[in-house]
Amino acid sequence: MPLESKIPMVPGPEGAYNFTRRKIGKKLWTSSSDAEFNLNDPYCYEIKFTYDALHDEHLVPFFSKTNNIQHLLKAGLITRNLEGKCSLKDYNMYRKYLRNLHTDSIKRELRKRTCIAHEKRELEYAEEQAQNEVNKLKRRERLIEARKKIWTAHKLEEEAKIRAQREKAKKLIKRMKLLQITKRQDQMMRAARAKARSDNIKQKQKLATEIQEQKKIHTFVDWRKKEHMRKKAREARLKHDQEQKTMAIEEKWKLRHELQRKEIEKEQFLFDYMNTQRAKFIKKYNEKIGKERGRMDKLLQKMKMFVQCYMARRLPRGRERICCTLYNDKQKSVNETRKLSHTFETRLTLSKDKQAQVSLN
Numbered sequence: 097m098p099l100e101s102k103i104p105m106v107p108g109p110e111g112a113y114n115f116t117r118r119k120i121g122k123k124l125w126t127s128s129s130d131a132e133f134n135l136n137d138p139y140c141y142e143i144k145f146t147y148d149a150l151h152d153e154h155l156v157p158f159f160s161k162t163n164n165i166q167h168l169l170k171a172g173l174i175t176r177n178l179e180g181k182c183s184l185k186d187y188n189m190y191r192k193y194l195r196n197l198h199t200d201s202i203k204r205e206l207r208k209r210t211c212i213a214h215e216k217r218e219l220e221y222a223e224e225q226a227q228n229e230v231n232k233l234k235r236r237e238r239l240i241e242a243r244k245k246i247w248t249a250h251k252l253e254e255e256a257k258i259r260a261q262r263e264k265a266k267k268l269i270k271r272m273k274l275l276q277i278t279k280r281q282d283q284m285m286r287a288a289r290a291k292a293r294s295d296n297i298k299q300k301q302k303l304a305t306e307i308q309e310q311k312k313i314h315t316f317v318d319w320r321k322k323e324h325m326r327k328k329a330r331e332a333r334l335k336h337d338q339e340q341k342t343m344a345i346e347e348k349w350k351l352r353h354e355l356q357r358k359e360i361e362k363e364q365f366l367f368d369y370m371n372t373q374r375a376k377f378i379k380k381y382n383e384k385i386g387k388e389r390g391r392m393d394k395l396l397q398k399m400k401m402f403v404q405c406y407m408a409r410r411l412p413r414g415r416e417r418i419c420c421t422l423y424n425d426k427q428k429s430v431n432e433t434r435k436l437s438h439t440f441e442t443r444l445t446l447s448k449d450k451q452a453q454v455s456l457n
Contacts (some may be wrong), residue, residue, distance in 0.1 A: 099195035102188045115187040116179035120168075124148065124190065127197070134200065136320055143193050150180035214305060218298060225294055229287060236279070244273040247272075 097103060106113075117124055125145050137143060149155060150173065158164060169175045173181055184192075222308075251258070272291065 099191050099198065103184065103191070105184055114175055114181050115184055116175060116189050117187065118151060118180065119178050120150045120159045120174055120180050121153060122151055123153060124151045125193070132200070136317075141324065143189055143196070146186075148173065148180065148182075214301070218301065222294060225290060229290060233283065236283070240276075240279075243451055254359070279329075 150159075150168075165174070165178070169176070175181065215340075254261075
């Protein structure tokens with residue numbers, strides 16, 4: 097588990113596991129050589145540096161005796177590897193102390209790296225500015241050299257006219273000198289301005305870094321205070337919630353057990369009642385279907401007889417003869433057959449619908 101999380105109390109038999117910090121005679125509360133003075137917890141609310149005789153350096157000769165070691169083993173204060181036992185609370189506190197040492201070392205390293213990064217950026221910026229100035233000076237020197245070359249070329253071309261224009265040439269030389277002097281002065285002024293700007297930027301960067309560090313320190317102190325208060329409130333709330341949850345779980349378990357017993361009795365009663373009702377319904381329905389089937393068989397036999405008689409009366413050449421009924425009752429029998437066929441179709445549809453309902457139930 098990481099150092100920022102506490103190890104919980106795992107239930108188990110006595111002596112199944114032990115918590116140890118270091119071997120007997122070795123210091124518990126140590127610090128690194130480059131550690132800083134820390135005032136985040138002056139009253140030792142988070143970590144209590146208690147005295148433990150098992151980890152006292154001055155008692156090493158006492159612990160090195162075999163009789164004393166056997167006595168400590170019998171008392172259950174140390175393990176067979178000569179490591180001092182401790183409680184879960186002390187073990188978690190020691191883990192918290194180690195985590196604080198680790199975080200302090202990380203902060204120091206980050207602070208060093210940020211300082212190195214700021215210095216590196218300042219140096220890079222200064223080098224870039226210097227390189228830009230050097231490039232500008234080189235460009236100006238190239239321009240001056242190009243102008244000089246042009247001037248010498250014109251001078252070679254106009255050697256014949258130099259005698260007549262000596263005065264003009266002297267004036268031009270004087271002007272060139274003045275221009276060079278003014279250019280040098282401009283270059284010096286620009287370099288001074290660039291240096292002043294770089295110094296101003298460096299001062300602003302230093303002030304910004306100092307203000308940012310102060311803000312970080314204030315926010316970190318406030319965060320630590322709020323975190324401590326939040327931890328206390330959270331522990332009290334969790335303890336109260338755990339007690340409430342256990343009571344609620346016990347009550348829910350009892351209610352659920354009682355409700356399940358009642359539901360089982362109710363379902364058994366309903367199941368028995370439904371079975372009896374279903375058996376009665378099936379019996380009645382089967383009786384009804386048997387009666388309807390007998391009646392429909394009789395009607396079907398009458399229809400067959402009627403059809404045979406009708407086909408016997410209708411001969412192929414159009415002649416008619418009377419087979420089993422009188423010729424005068426011919427129309428009555430036709431009407432009766434129509435009514436019977438209509439009732440037969442309606443009864444069949446009704447019986448099909450009832451059978452579908454029974455299958456669905």
